[in-house]
Each structure stands twice: as structure tokens, then as C-alpha cells.
Amino acid sequence: MGKTLFDKLWDRHVVAGKDGEPQLIYVDLQLIHEVTSPQAFDGLRQNKRSVRHPELTFATLDHNVPTEDIFNIQDAISRKQIETLEANCKDFGIRLADLGTKEQGIVHVIGPELGLTQPGMVIVCGDSHTATHGAFGSIGFGIGTSEVEHVLATQTIWQTKPKNMGVHVHGKLPNGVYAKDIILGLIGREGVAFGTGYAVEYYGDTIDSLSMEERMSICNMTIEGGAKYGCIKPDQTTFDYIQGRKYAPADFANAQADWETLYTDSTADYDVIIDVDASQLAPMVSWGTNPGMTGPVDEPFPEIDGDANVQQAYNYIGLQPGQTADQIPITYAFFGSCTNGRLSDLKIAAKILKGKTVDPRVTVLVVPGSRQVKQAAEALGLDQIFKDAGCDWREPGCSACLAMNPDKIPAGEHCASTTNRNFEGRQGAGARTHLASPAMVAYAALNGHFIDIRKVVD
Numbered sequence: 001m002g003k004t005l006f007d008k009l010w011d012r013h014v015v016a017g018k019d020g021e022p023q024l025i026y027v028d029l030q031l032i033h034e035v036t037s038p039q040a041f042d043g044l045r046q047n048k049r050s051v052r053h054p055e056l057t058f059a060t061l062d063h064n065v066p067t068e069d070i071f072n073i074q075d076a077i078s079r080k081q082i083e084t085l086e087a088n089c090k091d092f093g094i095r096l097a098d099l100g101t102k103e104q105g106i107v108h109v110i111g112p113e114l115g116l117t118q119p120g121m122v123i124v125c126g127d128s129h130t131a132t133h134g135a136f137g138s139i140g141f142g143i144g145t146s147e148v149e150h151v152l153a154t155q156t157i158w159q160t161k162p163k164n165m166g167v168h169v170h171g172k173l174p175n176g177v178y179a180k181d182i183i184l185g186l187i188g189r190e191g192v193a194f195g196t197g198y199a200v201e202y203y204g205d206t207i208d209s210l211s212m213e214e215r216m217s218i219c220n221m222t223i224e225g226g227a228k229y230g231c232i233k234p235d236q237t238t239f240d241y242i243q244g245r246k247y248a249p250a251d252f253a254n255a256q257a258d259w260e261t262l263y264t265d266s267t268a269d270y271d272v273i274i275d276v277d278a279s280q281l282a283p284m285v286s287w288g289t290n291p292g293m294t295g296p297v298d299e300p301f302p303e304i305d306g307d308a309n310v311q312q313a314y315n316y317i318g319l320q321p322g323q324t325a326d327q328i329p330i331t332y333a334f335f336g337s338c339t340n341g342r343l344s345d346l347k348i349a350a351k352i353l354k355g356k357t358v359d360p361r362v363t364v365l366v367v368p369g370s371r372q373v374k375q376a377a378e379a380l381g382l383d384q385i386f387k388d389a390g391c392d393w394r395e396p397g398c399s400a401c402l403a404m405n406p407d408k409i410p411a412g413e414h415c416a417s418t419t420n421r422n423f424e425g426r427q428g429a430g431a432r433t434h435l436a437s438p439a440m441v442a443y444a445a446l447n448g449h450f451i452d453i454r455k456v457v458d
């Protein structure tokens with residue numbers, strides 16, 4: 001019997017241990033950010049250990065950084081975390097995309113952008129959205145701080161192999177429906193736990209037709225469906241994306257020849273297959289307080305049916321069963337994050353906002369996922385389009401994706417957001433988040449509520 005993509009990747013990395021038990025896995029790349037690394041470095045110091053492979057480790061600053069006046073960090077905890085990572089990288093000889101430098105940005109944006117993320121790798125980070133990197137035909141997964149320390153010290157990690165799930169996505173996406181709607185639609189239909197215990201591989205003609213940035217948006221949100229790992233087989237789109245990037249392999253042809261062997265064999269079996277007909281998808285909007293509480297823009301919000309979680313979600317979000325997304329009073333819009341803060345996302349939003357002004361009731365933040373994204377957008381004049389439309393154009397970082405820096409949505413306000421989590425308090429205490437694609441968020445910013453963009457997008 002053949003092997004799945006995930007099995008091939010896994011088997012290449014097993015250092016010790018048997019199937020069905022925790023196995024010691026070799027790690028090709030560890031990405032680091034300021035939130036989940038301080039205790040890991042402290043642990044190394046206490047145990048008088050060094051970093052085993054500093055050259056396979058790369059750090060950035062993202063969660064705590066302000067997006068304006070970036071060197072003037074007001075919050076004492078944020079400042080401490082940032083200074084601590086800077087000091088740790090210096091002490092342990094780790095490359096750091098420091099504040100304000102060209103390479104800095106959200107960890108899951110800069111890895112691919114710098115060519116650090118490559119097919120065939122095992123990539124870890126103390127961050128749950130590390131599955132983003134699986135879009136390149138690698139194993140990417142989030143780890144805890146004690147595991148960050150273990151990887152720093154040994155370049156390996158103990159993991160139990162998950163089961164294989166195939167998500168077959170086929171058909172042409174309708175107008176106004178994007179990669180974000182594939183993953184929101186999947187989680188909306190299957191719930192936030194369908195992937196628990198599985199590695200998810202997305203495949204099919206729809207996936208083949210997507211750009212790397214679109215593939216990353218899908219793999220990014222795999223964790224919101226309960227799976228730690230999401231992956232897509234590498235193909236010409238992947239190779240073209242990587243070639244020429246700073247850390248791309250020097251012998252590219254040789255690397256590509258190896259990467260071309262990374263796919264699921266026709267004789268391999270997934271443990272479970274889920275089918276998604278992309279041609280039937282609608283633009284999605286989340287109405288509740290987890291990403292599973294999501295539905296098509298034109299469908300009424302569900303009944304409570306005695307479900308205490310649904311009741312609690314409605315209480316928090318201030319909406320009622322039977323209402324539709326066009327009735328959500330949007331007063332904030334956020335473009336950014338490791339899900340949809342890349343150049344293609346900003347291009348989509350700018351195309352919609354060009355020559356228009358956002359609804360005066362809506363405060364709009366546009367936060368590029370990295371400094372390279374920001375510079376590329378500015379070179380195209382997108383910053384001016386956003387500013388002319390009445391949006392705030394900012395410096396890169398996680399920003400209002402989570403309330404760990406000055407960018408917060410006020411209590412009770414509804415924010416149309418290109419991010420990946422809509423938990424209570426996620427964007428600020430009492431803030432109400434509605435997840436959607438960049439195009440949906442752009443039209444919500446113009447109208448003060450969501451609209452069914454299938455009728456207006458070309």
C-alpha cells in the first residue's frame with residue numbers, strides 16, 4: 001500500500017520510537033516569537049544548555065508590537081517580552097527579524113516570505129497557527145513552551161503520529177467566494193473538533209488552482225477545526241513561489257527533484273475523507289464566538305435549540321437567531337493577520353475600496369502581515385488607496401487579531417475581520433468579531449454591514 005503525503009513527511013523525520021507510540025521527530029526549522037519563548041530560554045540557562053542548531057532557528061517580533069510609533073512601547077509587559085527576545089537571540093546566536101527591520105513581521109508570514117519554509121520540512125513554533133507552513137508540503141505544527149525548550153536544546157520533539165484525513169475540495173469557486181470561504185465553510189459545516197487527532201491534507205482541482213497565499217489561508221485555520229497539522233502537496237506553484245527567495249536552497253533543481261516525490265500515492269488510503277464542493281460555497285461570515293459558528297452570508301443565524309453554548313454566544317455577540325449577516329452593525333473593520341494579511345489579500349481589499357470612502361460609522365485598520373508586505377503594497381500605491389478611502393494604514397504585526405498590543409476593538413462593537421479566531425475577548429474585552437474574507441470585510445467597511453458580495457464582485 002502507498003503512503004499519504006503526511007506519512008512520507010513523517011517517516012523521513014523519525015529518529016526513534018515505534019508507530020502508535022510517541023516518536024522522536026527531527027525538526028528542520030524552529031520559528032520563535034516573543035510570547036512563547038522566554039521560559040524556554042530561561043530553562044536552557046538553568047540547565048546550562050546551548051541552542052543545538054541556531055542556524056535552524058529564526059525569531060521575529062509580532063504579537064506585542066505596536067503598529068504605530070513602533071519603538072515607543074507603552075505597555076510594560078509587551079516591552080519586557082520584546083526586550084527579552086532581543087537579548088535571548090543575542091545570547092544564543094539566533095537570527096532575529098528585529099523591530100523595524102525589513103524582515104520583521106508575523107511569524108507565519110515571514111517564514112514563507114523569506115524562503116525559510118520549504119517542502120519536506122518539519123517546522124515547529126510555539127504558536128497554534130504553525131500549520132500555515134503545511135501549505136508548502138511540510139509538517140508544521142504548534143508546540144508549547146516546554147517543547148520550544150526541548151527543540152532548542154535537541155532539534156527534536158516527541159510526537160505521536162496522527163491519523164490521516166483527506167479534505168477533497170473540487171469545483172470552481174463562484175464569484176465573490178475565496179479560499180477563506182473554503183476553510184470557514186468547512187469549519188462551519190463540520191465544527192471545531194472534526195480534525196482532532198488527524199493530520200489534514202487538502203487536495204483536489206480547487207486546491208491545485210490556488211496561489212500559495214490562498215493555500216496558506218486554508219492551512220492556517222486547520223487548528224480551528226481541531227487538527228494540529230494541515231498540508232498540501234507541493235507543485236509548480238509552490239516551487240515558483242520559493243525560487244529566488246532569500247533562504248531558498250542554493251541547489252534549487254536538486255531540491256525540487258526531491259520535493260516532486262512528496263504527494264499522496266494513488267494506492268494510499270486516508271482514514272477519513274471529507275468532500276467539499278467549492279462550486280456550491282457562498283461567502284461566509286461568523287455569527288458566534290468560535291470559528292464553527294459560521295454560515296453562508298445569506299443564511300439566517302441558527303436556532304438555539306436548548307444549546308447553552310449557542311445561547312451564550314448570542315448573549316455575548318448581541319445577535320438573535322433568524323437574523324442575517326446584513327443586520328450586523330459593523331463599526332470596525334480589520335484587515336491583517338497570518339490568515340489574510342498578505343499582499344494578495346491587501347490587493348483584493350484595495351481593488352474594492354479604490355475611489356470610494358468607507359462608511360463614516362466604521363473605523364478601519366489595515367495592518368500588513370510583514371514589512372515586506374507593507375513595502376510591496378506601498379510600491380503598488382495600495383497604502384494611498386486605503387488612506388483615501390478613510391482607512392488607517394499601519395506598521396506590520398499581529399495587531400487587532402488578538403488583544404496583546406495597543407490595537408483593540410472596544411467592548412460591544414462589531415468588527416468585520418480577516419482573522420481566524422472570534423473567541424470572547426479575542427480582539428479586546430467585550431469586542432464582537434465576525435470572521436470573513438478580505439473582500440467581504442471591504443464591502444462591510446463600505447456599507448456598515450455585510451452584503452452578499454456575489455452580486456457585486458467581478
Ligand SMILES: CC(C)[C@H](C(=O)O)[C@@H](O)C(=O)O
Pocket residue numbers: 035036063126127128129142402
Ligand atoms: C500567542 C500565541 C501563543 C497564540 C497561538 O498559539 O496561536 C496566538 O498566536 C493566537 O493566534 O492565538
Ligand code: SF4
Pocket residue numbers: 062063106107108127129337338339397398401402419420
Ligand atoms: S496574526 Fe493572529 S493568529 Fe496569527 S500569529 Fe498573530 S495572533 Fe496568532
